[in-house]
Amino acid sequence: xxxxxxxxxxxxxxxxxxxxxxxxxxxxxxxxxxxxxxxxxxxxxxxxxxxxxxxxxxxxxxxxxxxxxxxxxxxxxxxxxxxxxxxxxxxxxxxxxxxxxxxxxxxxxxxxxxxxxxxxxxxxxxxxxxxxxxxxxxxxxxxxxxxxxxxxxxxxxxxxxxxxxxxxxxxxxxxxxxxxxxxxxxxxxxxxxxxxxxxxxxxxxxxxxxxxxxxxxxxxxxxxxxxxxxxxxxxxxxxxxxxxxxxxxxxxxxxxxxxxxxxxxxxxxxxxxxxxxxxxxxxxxxxxxxxxxxxxxxxxxxxxxxxxxxxxxxxxxxxxxxxxxxxxxxxxxxxxxxxxxxxxxxxxxxxxxxxxxxxxxxxxxxxxxxxxxxxxxxxxxxxxxxxxxxxxxxxxxxxxxxxxxxxxxxxxxxxxxxxxxxxxxxxxxxxxxxxx
Ligand code: URA
Numbered sequence: 001x002x003x004x005x006x007x008x009x010x011x012x013x014x015x016x017x018x019x020x021x022x023x024x025x026x027x028x029x030x031x032x033x034x035x036x037x038x039x040x041x042x043x044x045x046x047x048x049x050x051x052x053x054x055x056x057x058x059x060x061x062x063x064x065x066x067x068x069x070x071x072x073x074x075x076x077x078x079x080x081x082x083x084x085x086x087x088x089x090x091x092x093x094x095x096x097x098x099x100x101x102x103x104x105x106x107x108x109x110x111x112x113x114x115x116x117x118x119x120x121x122x123x124x125x126x127x128x129x130x131x132x133x134x135x136x137x138x139x140x141x142x143x144x145x146x147x148x149x150x151x152x153x154x155x156x157x158x159x160x161x162x163x164x165x166x167x168x169x170x171x172x173x174x175x176x177x178x179x180x181x182x183x184x185x186x187x188x189x190x191x192x193x194x195x196x197x198x199x200x201x202x203x204x205x206x207x208x209x210x211x212x213x214x215x216x217x218x219x220x221x222x223x224x225x226x227x228x229x230x231x232x233x234x235x236x237x238x239x240x241x242x243x244x245x246x247x248x249x250x251x252x253x254x255x256x257x258x259x260x261x262x263x264x265x266x267x268x269x270x271x272x273x274x275x276x277x278x279x280x281x282x283x284x285x286x287x288x289x290x291x292x293x294x295x296x297x298x299x300x301x302x303x304x305x306x307x308x309x310x311x312x313x314x315x316x317x318x319x320x321x322x323x324x325x326x327x328x329x330x331x332x333x334x335x336x337x338x339x340x341x342x343x344x345x346x347x348x349x350x351x352x353x354x355x356x357x358x359x360x361x362x363x364x365x366x367x368x369x370x371x372x373x374x375x376x377x378x379x380x381x382x383x384x385x386x387x388x389x390x391x392x393x394x395x396x397x398x399x400x401x402x403x404x405x406x407x408x409x410x411x412x413x414x415x416x417x418x419x420x421x422x423x424x425x426x427x428x429x430x431x432x433x434x435x436x
Contacts, residue, residue: 205351248377
């Protein structure tokens, strides 16, 4: 077999066999097939798509590129949530401890910033000392002790996704339903979860721009996941505006702490609680989503999820005291304020513009080898629906350096849309999708 022939077949729209996919993925992980050939294949997949069988085969090949975590010996139920990527989306940091407080075990394997979207691992690593490269033994031990652990793909666990994820990020091949499906499900199958809640985002700040595409991705995740023996619920959620009032790595840790202390913004809390409610259902803790939501609200108010979050930070090497002391203060010195250009109502804050500006600020990366900044970010003082006068403060912005800040400011200014009348109320959860 030759990689070039397989790329040519995919370019022509052929359905690749499991052996061909195993040859490509295995060769890539072994360092025998170079980045440029895998980039060309990923671009061919982007344009030609994959059949359901091909997507399932790719998922399986990626899953078996490394070890599969065995959670035997730890009492379940094991339920996880995964988002398809958004801006300001820090729900994982809130719902993992919340689920753990309900008696669910969450073995969470997450990713880094991808394209214009933020990454859970980058956020967690903004906490001084926090480690996201846990060994399998550490991962198991922390799940058993705290109820949840958060780690990344490593050279031992789904190494194919670790490499492909980073390559897709910088080759414009992220927004592909089969590649997203295989990336997410290979990680989720490797971590040992038996049930999964997917937050499938659509809108300007998501990889799927409209609800129909979002639903297609949700179906692909639900059906491929169910074929792998997982219990699945997917929610289709709105990502036209950043979620919550903060984007940025440490800023999002801070906002997650606010949520765990009952001071979270309404949009972020709503999406988090709806997702956590489905985790409660899949974990057998609630009979339906309404009961799950009530249970989650009561549990959050009781304070145990916050305690478990702090315990997880400590267990993963983070410095809890420093993290708490740094709240409100751990910011880049390069900052600016954005004020309303005109009076009226804010009709939208475009998540795509904010996400792209975030790369220049240093929240995300434009090259695989780039480091992200823990202290860059945007705080939204006002969001859509707010009535403003010219000059009102809308955003405070922190960039990794002066040049990044200057590049981002015009895009952030463009992200703010104005209208003379209040915009219609946003519906954050569009629908629930289960396997067919
Ligand atoms: N999240 C993932 O884990 N992978 C993708 O490809 C997109 C979002």
